[in-house]
Amino acid sequence: RYVRQLQRLQLLFSPTASDARGARQFVEEVAQDFARQHPDVVLYVSPHSGPGPAPVLRAEYLNGTVREEVIASKTSEEIMQLAIKLANQSGLDIIRIRKPFHTDNPSVQGQWHPLTNKPSILTVQGPRLQPQ
Amino acid sequence: PAMAARLLLRAARPLLAGAGRGTGFGTAPSTALSTAPPPEKKRWLRAYLELQRLQAPPQRRSEKPNWDYHAEIQAFSHRLQENFSLDLLKTAFVNPCYIKSEEERRRQLGLDKDAVALQLQDNTGLAERGLRFARAYLAQCFEGAYPELPAKGIEALVNFLTSQELVSYVARNLSLQDLALCRDFPVPPDVLQRTFLAVIGALLESSGPERTGIFVRDFFIPQLIGKDLFEIWEVVNPMGLLLEELTKRNTSAPEPRITRQLGVSTVLPVYFVGLYCDKKILAEGPGETLLAAEEEAARVALRKLYGYTENRRPWDYSKPKQGLAAKKAVSSN
Numbered sequence: 001r002y003v004r005q006l007q008r009l010q011l012l013f014s015p016t017a018s019d020a021r022g023a024r025q026f027v028e029e030v031a032q033d034f035a036r037q038h039p040d041v042v043l044y045v046s047p048h049s050g051p052g053p054a055p056v057l058r059a060e061y062l063n064g065t066v067r068e069e070v071i072a073s074k075t076s077e078e079i080m081q082l083a084i085k086l087a088n089q090s091g092l093d094i095i096r097i098r099k100p101f102h103t104d105n106p107s108v109q110g111q112w113h114p115l116t117n118k119p120s121i122l123t124v125q126g127p128r129l130q131p132q
Numbered sequence: 133p134a135m136a137a138r139l140l141l142r143a144a145r146p147l148l149a150g151a152g153r154g155t156g157f158g159t160a161p162s163t164a165l166s167t168a169p170p171p172e173k174k175r176w177l178r179a180y181l182e183l184q185r186l187q188a189p190p191q192r193r194s195e196k197p198n199w200d201y202h203a204e205i206q207a208f209s210h211r212l213q214e215n216f217s218l219d220l221l222k223t224a225f226v227n228p229c230y231i232k233s234e235e236e237r238r239r240q241l242g243l244d245k246d247a248v249a250l251q252l253q254d255n256t257g258l259a260e261r262g263l264r265f266a267r268a269y270l271a272q273c274f275e276g277a278y279p280e281l282p283a284k285g286i287e288a289l290v291n292f293l294t295s296q297e298l299v300s301y302v303a304r305n306l307s308l309q310d311l312a313l314c315r316d317f318p319v320p321p322d323v324l325q326r327t328f329l330a331v332i333g334a335l336l337e338s339s340g341p342e343r344t345g346i347f348v349r350d351f352f353i354p355q356l357i358g359k360d361l362f363e364i365w366e367v368v369n370p371m372g373l374l375l376e377e378l379t380k381r382n383t384s385a386p387e388p389r390i391t392r393q394l395g396v397s398t399v400l401p402v403y404f405v406g407l408y409c410d411k412k413i414l415a416e417g418p419g420e421t422l423l424a425a426e427e428e429a430a431r432v433a434l435r436k437l438y439g440y441t442e443n444r445r446p447w448d449y450s451k452p453k454q455g456l457a458a459k460k461a462v463s464s465n
Contacts, residue, residue, distance in 0.1 A: 001350045003211055007307055010198050040211035044198040062307050104358060115404065120391040122406075 005062050005090040008042040009083060013055035013071075015047045020055040025076035034080060038087055057082065061091025192317045193310040204311060212306070214347060217338040220258070224330035227323055228254040229315040255330035262333030266294060269345050270352065277447070281438045288365035293352045300324040302351055342452070353447055361440040362431055370430040374407075377437055383409050386433070388426050391416055405429045 011031075013023035027045055035043045054072045057079065061067070067086065071079050110116070172178050193199060202218075205225075209216040231254055238250075267290050274286045281289075292298065300321035303309070309319045312327040319327075336344045356364075367373060375385060386407035394402040405425040406416040415433035419425025435441050 001213060003306070007207075007310075008198075008204075040207050042200065042203045042207045044200070046198060062305055115392045115394065115402075118392065120404075120406075121393070122389055122391060 003062070004038070004040045004087065006038075006041050006087045007060045007062055008044060009086065010044045010046065010058040010060075011055075012046050012048060012053075012058065014052055015049060017051065017055070019072040022074045022076050022079055023055045023071055026079045030076055030080050034083055041087055057086070059086040059089075061089075063091040065091035065093065067091075190318060201311075208307070208311060212347070214335055214343065215339055216334060220334040220337050221331070223253050224255045224258050224334040225312050225327060226252050226254050227312065227314045227327065228256060229323070230254075230313040233315040255326065255333075258330040258333030258337070259326045260329075260333070261336060262329035262331070263294065265336050265341070265344060266329065266332055266348050266352070269341075269348050270294075273349065273353070278439050281440070285361070285365050285438065289356075292364045293355060294329075296321045296325050298352075298355055299328050302355070303328040346452070349449070356447075360442075361435055361438065367431070367434075370427055370434055374430045374433055374437075377434065378409065385409075386414055386430075388429065390422070390425075407433055 011023060011027065013020040013027075015024065031043060031045065035041075054070050057069045057071050059067045059069070067089075069082055069086070071082065074082070172181055194201070205218060205221055209218075209221065231250055231252055234250055270290045270293055271286055274281065274289055278286075303324040306328075308324060308327055308331070312319055312323065314320075314323050314327075332344060332348065335347055362370075378384070378386065386409050388405050388407055390403055391406040392402075392404040401420060402418055403420075403422050403425040404416055404418050405422065405428075407414040407426075407429050415429050415436055417425055417427075417429030417432045419428045
């Protein structure tokens with residue numbers, strides 16, 4: 001069955017900073033809808049007062065990866081879309097994929113080896129066994 | 133560039149702009165960026181503090197900031213798409229080592245005897261029930277899917293699926309090591325196994341045997357994908373086992389013949405030995421020496437007889453129609 005890989009989202013922002021306006025709007029308007037639509041993600045909202053680091057959305061996944069996205073100067077719709085994107089990701093590292101294809105069954109009829117189409121030692125060929 | 137370094141260090145404020153320039157912190161792995169204290173202004177101290185932070189022992193998630201146990205448990209039950217009764221689930225996460233360590237701590241803090249005794253039940257009962265149900269259900273699944281497989285084979289498969297490494301691997305990827313209450317961290321695999329089986333027991337009590345059966349099927353049987361039967365089941369004498377199987381089906385003993393051979397006089401010969409019953413081919417297997425090839429051919433023949441080849445039909449994950457199967461599992465407990 002499908003198990004959402006996102007465990008929890010932590011929204012760290014400051015209540016007075018100017019670039020955290022989108023984060024504050026998100027918390028006031030849209031955060032409850034997001035939490036209701038995604039009941040398997042725990043949403044933590046932690047405002048830290050006073051001037052501090054930039055507002056950040058931290059996502060923790062089931063395999064332990066922690067991904068942080070800076071949400072300074074983003075509107076609340078953009079933050080919602082970002083949260084949905086993080087919720088649909090898995091926690092695998094975002095690196096270059098070497099090949100866009102992978103298969104667990106590389107061969108259907110059996111992989112070729114030098115003896116595939118050679119007749120075996122035991123086949124007996126006599127004058128009577130040849131087709132008429 | 134300075135702009136990228138500032139953004140990465142989340143020091144967009146002019147106060148800390150001076151501190152955020154030109155260090156190696158921006159390239160640290162993602163785990164190091166979490167819960168970073170505000171970067172030190174003294175440049176010569178930063179490397180030392182970073183080293184201290186990386187060498188600190190791993191901490192439980194419950195001791196880091198932003199943790200709500202009740203919310204996490206609710207999210208856990210939603211993530212697995214199952215309705216748990218939350219009390220049973222909370223007892224399922226409590227391990228006996230946790231109760232003992234808590235009582236020790238309270239006794240050391242000097243509390244009265246009434247306060248020392250915790251009113252928590254541990255999860256051993258639930259774990260036992262979960263283990264029994266899981267084993268019975270898996271054995272029944274395999275008997276239905278591979279009717280030719282003997283009892284020892286089914287037992288080996290069930291033992292593999294309920295073994296410590298597999299269950300603790302599944303539990304670790306379902307975030308059980310954050311929720312389980314245990315004395316040591318990181319959680320040892322037998323504790324994780326017990327916790328996961330207790331979760332299965334709790335599900336059995338709350339939702340009934342059918343849903344628990346579907347749960348066990350969805351999380352345990354995909355672990356068999358890509359695995360060969362004889363990797364899981366150790367068979368010492370495949371030829372003897374094959375002879376037993378053939379006598380049960382009233383066929384004559386197999387006759388091994390060399391079908392193909394390559395490089396006989398070299399260091400790496402390859403022999404293909406075929407097993408023939410009444411001059412009809414049963415199976416063919418390769419090997420380095422004639423004995424190895426014969427053993428391999430016996431294994432291939434056993435795989436064909438038990439229906440566990442690589443090209444068998446994949447497992448059927450569709451919704452079950454009757455509840456009879458699950459009821460049989462419960463009655464056999």
